[in-house]
Amino acid sequence: AIRMTQSPSSFSASTGDRVTITCRASQGISSYLAWYQQKPGKAPKLLIYAASTLQSGVPSRFSGSGSGTDFTLTISCLQSEDFATYYCQQYYSYPRTFGQGTKLEIK
Amino acid sequence: QVQLVESGGGVVQPGGSLRLSCAASGFTFSSYGMHWVRQAPGKGLEWVAFIRYDGSNKYYADSVKGRFTISRDNSKNTLYLQMNSLRAEDTAVYYCAKEQYSSSADAFDIWGQGTMVTVSS
Numbered sequence: 001a002i003r004m005t006q007s008p009s010s011f012s013a014s015t016g017d018r019v020t021i022t023c024r025a026s027q028g029i030s031s032y033l034a035w036y037q038q039k040p041g042k043a044p045k046l047l048i049y050a051a052s053t054l055q056s057g058v059p060s061r062f063s064g065s066g067s068g069t070d071f072t073l074t075i076s077c078l079q080s081e082d083f084a085t086y087y088c089q090q091y092y093s094y095p096r097t098f099g100q101g102t103k104l105e106i107k
Numbered sequence: 108q109v110q111l112v113e114s115g116g117g118v119v120q121p122g123g124s125l126r127l128s129c130a131a132s133g134f135t136f137s138s139y140g141m142h143w144v145r146q147a148p149g150k151g152l153e154w155v156a157f158i159r160y161d162g163s164n165k166y167y168a169d170s171v172k173g174r175f176t177i178s179r180d181n182s183k184n185t186l187y188l189q190m191n192s193l194r195a196e197d198t199a200v201y202y203c204a205k206e207q208y209s210s211s212a213d214a215f216d217i218w219g220q221g222t223m224v225t226v227s228s
Contacts, residue, residue: 001169034214036152043202043221044152051212087152091212094166096142096154100219 002026002090007100012107017078021102023071023088032092035064035073039084039102047086048073080106109133109217111203116222123193123226129186129203129219137161137181140206142215143188145199145224155201156188160209171197193226199223 003026010084013019023033031051037046046055051071057077061076083106088099115127130153143155165177176189183211187201200223204215223224 009210032212038152038217043218044215045214045218046207046214049207049216055216083116089152089154089214091214095158096150096157101151 001095002093002097004088004097004099005091006086006088006102007073008102010103010105011042012105013078014107015078015080019075019104020079020088021044021073021088021097021104022067023073025069025071025090025092028068029090031067032090033064033066033071034091035062036087036089037047037082037084038087044087078104109205111205111217111219113201113203113219113222114135116224118202118225118227119193120228121194121226124189124191125193125224127188127190127201127203127224131184131186131205133169134193136179136184138209140209140213141177141179141186142204142206143177143186144202144204144215144218145197146202146221147196147199150199153199158186164209190224195226198224198226217222 005024009057033051035048038044052064063074085103110132112130142157158177174192178187200221201217202221205217206213207216
C-alpha cells in the first residue's frame with residue numbers, strides 16, 4: 001500500500017497567515033492526489049483534486065501543487081472558517097490511502 | 108440536491124454483524140463508483156471498500172477483507188456494507204462517498220453525514 005505522510009501533524013496559526021501543509025507519498029502517484037477539509041462532527045469536504053485543481057465552490061485562497069511524491073496545500077490568507085483538519089489522499093492505486101491529517105488550530 | 112444518507116449503524120457485540128445502507132439522490136447513482144470510508148473516534152480517515160458503478164469490480168482494505176462485503180442496488184439507488192465478525196477496532200463513523208467522475212480513478216466529491224458503529228460487549 002502507498003503510505004501518505006503529512007507534515008506537520010498540527011499547527012497553530014493566526015487569521016491572515018499564509019499556511020502550507022505538505023504531503024509525501026511513499027511512491028510516485030503522478031497527480032492522483034486530493035485534499036480534504038474536515039471540521040469536528042462533519043464529513044470531509046473535497047477541496048482540491050488532481051493535485052492542483054480547485055473543486056467548484058472552494059475559495060481561491062486554497063491552492064495545491066506537486067506531482068510524483070511531493071505535494072503541498074497552501075492557504076494564502078487564513079480565515080476563521082479554515083481552522084479544521086486537512087487530509088491528503090492518493091487515488092492512484094488500491095487501497096486508497098489518506099495522510100494522518102494536519103490539525104490547524106488558532107494561535 | 109446531490110445527497111448521500113447513511114443508516115444502519117448501532118451497537119453490536121464482538122463477532123456480530125451489521126448492514127449499513129447509503130441512499131443516494133440528486134445524481135445518476137448507476138454511473139458512479141462508490142466507496143466506504145471510516146473514522147475511529149479521535150482518529151484519521153481510513154478507506155474501507157470500493158464498488159464499481161455496475162458492481163463488477165470491488166476492492167477492500169486488508170483490515171476488512173473477508174469480513175466486509177460491499178454491494179449496491181442501482182434500481183434502489185442504494186449502496187450497502189455488510190459487516191460480519193465485527194471487532195472492537197471496527198468501531199468508527201462510517202461514511203459513504205461518491206467518486207467525482209465516471210472514470211477509473213477519482214477523488215471523492217460527495218460524502219454522507221456518517222453513521223456510527225460501536226462494537227462492544
